[in-house]
Amino acid sequence: MSTDWDVAVVGAGIAGLTAARVAADRGLRVVAYDRLTPGGQLVNLTALHDHPGGTGPELVSALTAAAEAAGVRIGYAEVTRVHPGSAVRLETGDGEVTAGVVVVAAGLGPGRLGLPAEEALVGRGISTCAGCDGPLFRGRAVAVVGEDEWTAEEALELAGWASAVTVLVPGPPRWSPERAERLAAAGTVEVLTGAAVTALRGEGVLSGVVVRTADGERDLPVAGLFPFVDRRGPEGLVDGLAADEHGRLVGAGNVLVAGDARAGAEQSLAAAEADGRAAGEAAVAALAATAGSLRIVDPTYGLPPEDDAGPVEAAGSTATWTDVALFTNSKPNATELLRGLGQRLQAHWELPELGFAAKESASVAADKDTIDWLSQRFKMVLVAVGD
Amino acid sequence: MELEKRGVVAPLVVTETFLPLVQAQARARRVRPRLVVVPHPVGGLNEAELAGRIEGAAAELLRMADEARGLS
Numbered sequence: 001m002s003t004d005w006d007v008a009v010v011g012a013g014i015a016g017l018t019a020a021r022v023a024a025d026r027g028l029r030v031v032a033y034d035r036l037t038p039g040g041q042l043v044n045l046t047a048l049h050d051h052p053g054g055t056g057p058e059l060v061s062a063l064t065a066a067a068e069a070a071g072v073r074i075g076y077a078e079v080t081r082v083h084p085g086s087a088v089r090l091e092t093g094d095g096e097v098t099a100g101v102v103v104v105a106a107g108l109g110p111g112r113l114g115l116p117a118e119e120a121l122v123g124r125g126i127s128t129c130a131g132c133d134g135p136l137f138r139g140r141a142v143a144v145v146g147e148d149e150w151t152a153e154e155a156l157e158l159a160g161w162a163s164a165v166t167v168l169v170p171g172p173p174r175w176s177p178e179r180a181e182r183l184a185a186a187g188t189v190e191v192l193t194g195a196a197v198t199a200l201r202g203e204g205v206l207s208g209v210v211v212r213t214a215d216g217e218r219d220l221p222v223a224g225l226f227p228f229v230d231r232r233g234p235e236g237l238v239d240g241l242a243a244d245e246h247g248r249l250v251g252a253g254n255v256l257v258a259g260d261a262r263a264g265a266e267q268s269l270a271a272a273e274a275d276g277r278a279a280g281e282a283a284v285a286a287l288a289a290t291a292g293s294l295r296i297v298d299p300t301y302g303l304p305p306e307d308d309a310g311p312v313e314a315a316g317s318t319a320t321w322t323d324v325a326l327f328t329n330s331k332p333n334a335t336e337l338l339r340g341l342g343q344r345l346q347a348h349w350e351l352p353e354l355g356f357a358a359k360e361s362a363s364v365a366a367d368k369d370t371i372d373w374l375s376q377r378f379k380m381v382l383v384a385v386g387d
Numbered sequence: 388m389e390l391e392k393r394g395v396v397a398p399l400v401v402t403e404t405f406l407p408l409v410q411a412q413a414r415a416r417r418v419r420p421r422l423v424v425v426p427h428p429v430g431g432l433n434e435a436e437l438a439g440r441i442e443g444a445a446a447e448l449l450r451m452a453d454e455a456r457g458l459s
């Protein structure tokens with residue numbers, strides 16, 4: 001079945017760009033859609049922890065350049081709905097497309113507390129990016145809500161600007177002892193465990209939060225609030241795909257899920273990258289399986305690539321339009337198909353005869369001598385490449 | 388594709404299933420291939436079915452050939 005794309009990737013974060021690059025490296029036609037710019041969460045990360053990639057933006061540039069060099073098309077559009085099938089249908093902001101395999105790498109939504117008036121305060125005190133908005137809170141108090149490694153890192157980054165950072169941890173902290181030590185050592189950081197935010201204060205801009213702990217409720221005056229809890233996966237994006245309690249998806253059939261969006265994902269750059277690579281390889285395997293596990297072999301494989309200087313006259317060629325040949329890859333029926341088509345052309349152009357060449361088998365490259373002979377001797381060669 | 392680069396008119400006969408792969412290879416090699424596309428599969432067809440594939444693709448091949456030769 002022919003589709004617009006072999007592989008369509010939803011989300012061009014580290015997982016999506018990696019999956020797209022791996023599939024394109026193997027010669028597939030790949031599009032990677034992002035509703036924003038490529039990079040995803042990485043764009044927001046000034047310093048990368050537990051990953052050797054430099055800064056977030058540096059890593060984004062490298063990943064994007066590698067994907068584009070492999071032939072990935074970046075589609076600047078939101079994918080609004082995915083309909084699975086042998087050809088998966090995607091509704092996008094740019095119209096509808098079909099793909100043989102879809103990789104959902106849409107990451108997680110921003111952290112949210114689920115409180116009234118919260119959305120109205122986003123950008124007015126509420127932020128999920130310390131690197132972007134930290135400097136706005138220079139000399140003022142902020143709170144961070146979360147319990148994972150990255151919450152701890154964001155809190156430490158904010159401590160570089162804010163006068164005081166209160167880390168509100170709903171459950172037990174999940175960060176490493178090393179991060180716990182660094183938090184404890186930062187004089188302006190206080191960690192409150194078993195703490196929930198129950199209300200937001202402020203008219204138009206945030207002025208504080210109400211915090212409930214085992215000791216009761218109290219007001220915490222803060223100018224900034226950075227929630228990293230309840231980040232939801234792309235539940236509902238794909239018809240009929242199961243999701244876990246966080247809205248993260250479980251892949252099925254030719255709809256694969258990679259990175260933070262996948263149920264059970266670890267939520268780290270290294271894990272998302274590995275996931276993307278695995279998804280790219282799985283996409284290649286899935287398409288090869290539907291193609292009947294036959295491999296296309298380019299009959300010109302192994303010859304040095306040339307610039308697109310347009311067709312050149314074969315040096316010393318004496319061929320005219322009566323010199324037509326068939327070149328078969330020797331797959332079952334390929335020769336018969338070529339002969340049938342050749343006969344039509346022979347009758348149409350009243351050709352006395354047709355030349356003929358064959359590769360020994362479909363799985364070897366055409367030898368250079370055969371290519372030389374054909375290009376010297378014939379004006380037109382009908383070639384069987386993929387069947 | 389190498390043949391086209393050497394000035395030979397070289398229509399490629401390819402089934403729908405392999406079309407994307409051939410197109411990707413063409414892009415990578417920066418050539419615009421002449422493609423005669425037939426329904427998949429070809430292997431395993433009986434004589435009558437194969438004749439159907441030939442019938443379906445012949446017109447396109449002749450048109451392409453005439454055009455290349457400057458007859459159309």
Ligand SMILES: Cc1cc2nc3c(=O)[nH]c(=O)nc-3n(C[C@H](O)[C@H](O)[C@H](O)COP(=O)(O)OP(=O)(O)OC[C@H]3O[C@@H](n4cnc5c(N)ncnc54)[C@H](O)[C@@H]3O)c2cc1C
Pocket residue numbers: 010011012013014015016033034035036037038039040041042045047048049050051077078079080105106107108128150151153154228234237258259260261266267268269270272
């Ligand atoms: C604050 C914070 C700090 C972190 N720091 C680190 C760290 O230092 N080291 C580390 O290893 N990990 C860190 N992580 C975790 C790491 O960033 C993520 O695990 C990783 O970036 C996930 O990559 P991803 O490609 O799965 O998703 P994302 O990076 O979230 O990318 C998803 C992409 O999909 C796009 N998208 C979503 N829906 C659609 C749609 N419907 N249509 C089109 N596009 C869509 C989004 O715009 C986005 O670009 C941090 C996470 C956070 C929240």
